[in-house]
Amino acid sequence: MRILVLGGTAWLGREVARAGLAAGHSVTCLARGESGAVPDGARLVIGDRSDPAAYAGVAGQPWDLVVDVARQPGQVRTAMAALADRAEHWAFVSSASVYAVHEAQLRSESTALLPAYDGDVAPPEAYGEGKVACERLVLAALGDRALIARAGLLAGPGDPSDRVGYWPGRFALAGQDGGPVLVPERRDRACQLLDVRDLAGWLVDAGLRRVGGILNASGEVTTLGAVLDTAAAVAAYDGSTVAVGDEALQAAQVEEFMGPRSLPLWLADPQWAGFLSLDTTRAHAAGLTARPMADTLADALHWERELGLARTGRRAGLDRADELAVLGGAAGSTAS
Ligand SMILES: NC(=O)c1ccc[n+]([C@@H]2O[C@H](COP(=O)([O-])OP(=O)(O)OC[C@H]3O[C@@H](n4cnc5c(N)ncnc54)[C@H](OP(=O)(O)O)[C@@H]3O)[C@@H](O)[C@H]2O)c1
Missing domain, CATH: 3.40.50.720 (NAD(P)-binding Rossmann-like Domain)
Structure with a gap:
């Protein structure tokens, strides 16, 4: 073809x-x-x-x-x-x-x-x-x-946005430097991502099968907590995390979801509560499959390592020194 x-x-x-x-x-x-x-x-x-x-x-x-x-x-x-x-x-x-x-x-x-x-x-x-x-x-x-x-949100190696890879990369970096990882307190918010390679393969396959119509394309809806746990697991992280609430993050002028000085995937604004929650029934019926999230995050970690875990000026996420400074100034945070 x-x-x-x-x-x-x-x-x-x-x-x-x-x-x-x-x-x-x-x-x-x-x-x-x-x-x-x-x-x-x-x-x-x-x-x-x-x-x-x-x-x-x-x-x-x-x-x-x-x-x-x-x-x-x-x-x-x-x-x-x-x-x-x-x-x-x-x-x-x-x-x-x-x-x-x-x-x-x-x-x-x-x-x-x-x-x-x-x-x-x-x-x-x-x-x-x-x-x-x-x-x-x-x-x-x-x-x-x-x-x-x-x-929906794409993930995997090569991601130019620095978003999803931030999490396994940050756990890996903290595993090296021994400090804690700042995580959002609310773990129950919806989260959903799709490996870029799964979308690409499906576009080719479904396109050549002449699947038509409008279809939401993403992976399984899960929670931010589950994504963080998977990211920590693929990075073999056994150090501590410090959970910081929405208000403290906002007071520290940490951005939501994406961009410089953001906490990637964190969505506090209730108007965006369903952003990472698409109904993908149609696409999955049309053959879209998603590999296990751990595989995507492991490959994203590999990519993060290539870019440098401790790099500054990320397109999304907090530089490590900034993260630790936010943690130092955050009142009411919970360590675990
Ligand atoms: N990242 C996510 O989580 C996410 C979520 C939802 C949807 N999406 C969608 O996923 C897609 C991402 O695509 P991508 O990563 O391949 O590309 P991209 O970053 O959107 O880059 C655009 C592509 O188009 C080419 N292009 C741009 N301007 C052009 C011009 N004037 N003439 C000819 N070619 C031009 C660029 O190549 P050259 O610069 O070499 O010309 C590049 O290959 C986009 O459609 C985006 O909206 C992404």
């Missing part, structure tokens, strides 16, 4: 290309080549999708499957114009950020959406609105020939 990945030089797209190659298919990637390399065995066609001419090198032949990771409606618009009638099937990677509300647990695909972004280039703060616009363009052009995968 001939697979075209629109992307392929960054994290998920590269895994999609790898999955296609591993299944014995021919894989071509279209990207500028700025984010990185494509996997060995894939062909890279250089092009900037802000220019409709970018597709000239890939529009001359039919594709069994096109997989697109775009965030920008303008890029999806040009792709539809150039390639919609060249593709047997299309898989578009969307996001749970398309939903307008994140409070409820197990949100289904019929949850209300954000308004579609009106324009070609959605700024980062309009990421969800941009994805809504992208979805609409894909569905309008391809209908049943499109699989829209609304991905």
Whole structure:
């Protein structure tokens, strides 16, 4: 089969290309080549999708499957114009950020959406609105020939966001330096993640089986406590943790969920209580499987070790010295 990945030089797209190659298919990637390399065995066609001419090198032949990771409606618009009638099937990677509300647990695909972004280039703060616009363009052009995968939190080696890997990495670092690990006090909040390689493999497999429709794509819903316990186990951590409550973390200006100076995966805001809790019944019925979380976290730890457990300036998480300073200043925390 001939697979075209629109992307392929960054994290998920590269895994999609790898999955296609591993299944014995021919894989071509279209990207500028700025984010990185494509996997060995894939062909890279250089092009900037802000220019409709970018597709000239890939529009001359039919594709069994096109997989697109775009965030920008303008890029999806040009792709539809150039390639919609060249593709047997299309898989578009969307996001749970398309939903307008994140409070409820197990949100289904019929949850209300954000308004579609009106324009070609959605700024980062309009990421969800941009994805809504992208979805609409894909569905309008391809209908049943499109699989829209609304991905939840992705994890695994290569993660450029530094989020999930923070936890096994932090337990491993604390195991080396002998200090405690700061953890959120509330362990019962919903948590859900999917290994990037499981999503990639499924996009290829389901796309070639011509699965259509809109499907939430993530792993099993569990709790933050279970994720932390698994992260500690894969890091073989037997030191102490100190649980800090929401108010103390907020007082220390620790950010929720992601970004610099955050506590990754910690969601205190009740309006986001269901963010990491998607109903994935449809995707699992369509063949999506998730490997054991311990395997994902073990491989994420390996990646963290390569990057350096004690590195500073993380994209998500607290630098170690900062973490210990927050612990020193946190009133009412509980050590165990
Ligand atoms: N991380 C998560 O937890 C999470 C959760 C939900 C959904 N998602 C979705 O998962 C996907 C992640 O994809 P990813 O990791 O492969 O990629 P990404 O970080 O979104 O990178 C975008 C890809 O598109 C290419 N690209 C960007 N601008 C381009 C342009 N003007 N012309 C041609 N190509 C261009 C980039 O390559 P070049 O720079 O080389 O051109 C790169 O390969 C995204 O769709 C994201 O929204 C992620």
